[in-house]
Amino acid sequence: MNVEQETGQKEMELNPAQTKEAMDLQSKTPKVDRENRETVGDVRVDDPRMRCTDINVHYGDKHAIKGLNLDVGKKEILSMIGPSGCGKSTFLRCLNRMNDTIDSCRVTGTIEMDGVDINGKSIDVVPLRASVGMVFQKPNPFPKSIRENILFGPRIHGLATDKDDLEEIVVNSLKKAGLWDEVKDRLDQPGTGLSGGQQQRLCIARTIAVEPEIILMDEPCSALDPISTAAIEELMLELSESYSICIVTHSMQQAARVSNRTAYFHLGDLIEVGTTDQVFNAPLHQLTEDYITGRFG
């Protein structure tokens, strides 16, 4: 991944004395004070898939996200963590304009995907939501067959009309979602008849079927057992070879296991961003450390 490669390269260029100095500076300097709400860490990456600049979100009078800047890199998994109500899901919903559906919600700032402002007047949200797919907390397959669940999106977006092409989409999507072997003999049975973990993977397959650039996941494993969670996490790692993934999770271990970078939110502020290793081993902000070690939240 770009960020890690770059970080690793920089570390190798430092001589031991500089490394020691850098480590001393990082560790012995008191952590950024709890009252300081400016983002700590590098919010930008070299080659972003999405670039968010000065994002503010209001729900009526409530200021839900305050001047947020953050990049989503290509083929990376970015975890967003923080206590309930901190704005992480709100931010996630900004990335495919899901907040448009909420009357009282007002979003300002720019969100660029590959250099194009997704809030621009010429942008149609339907193809945008195909490019930026979403997987929700609770599996929500349509009350249709497994095959029709997969084909629903490609048909709407006109990705294929030929029967063979459509069948190829079904097979490929289910294979990518790691579900093919389990359902290949019952594609015409209802998607709602699958187990919770299978349903969630079906929803991921449904998202993949419309060839997205980014997959957003809002607590995708919170309703799943540990085995299903492990399957989804493994799937995320495989998918990150092709897609960018943004995941909101309340599981610290999950964020630590799957993501390349982690962003910590607190009361509408983006407090800290960094490589997952850095955030979980030596966070720079006191609020981050307090949260991940269970000292509040």
Added chain:
Amino acid sequence: MTKTLEGHADQRFDGELHALHLNVLEMGSLALDQSRVALQALMGLNKDLAQKVLDREPTVDSMEDRIDNSIVDLMTKRGPVSRDLRITIAFSKIVVDLERIGDEAAKIAHIVESLSDENQPKPAKNQMRDISNMGKLALGMLDTAMKSLSELDAQLAETLLNTDQDLDMEFQSSLRHLTTFVLEDARNLGHTINITLMLKSLERLGAHAGNIAEYVIYLVYGVNVRDERRSGDK
């Protein structure tokens, strides 16, 4: 008790970390006392004190087992991260050093037992002089290490690391000194070997004290200073 361990939303976690810290300190206190008594036994060639060290050695080992179990239990239940993870890992490493401090004390005690045999000739006072100097240095280092561990005081631990070369230099000097005894009279070889082994044990006590100081620094600052020290040793 130090605030480093406190402040969790689930206060039972605070309690578990405090209990772990107290257990490590209890083991450290015993390991330090074992070293002190072993040195007393050595300086007086006192068989009873040496036996006391050997009798208590299994207690040090069982303390390590007990602490290991509580660390596994804590990691299973709490899944510690960041500072809490460093605390847990540092304690799990420190108990290994404490157990080895106990081993070194027992090694000294074993040699004292053989030296204190009434039928055996005693080593000359000159030969024992180096042990006294090194013993004071090693015990001083252990004492500082235990204080830094007790208070989780990284600055005190750094002070210790800045002085640990004194013991190495004393060790090298002692070896040169002992060599002269053998060169003067080959019959001194038996005692010289025993004293060299004990000096090595004292040198190891200092090294373990240094390791504990490194873990305290890691625990507090999140910095691993071992690589730096190793490269400095070369």
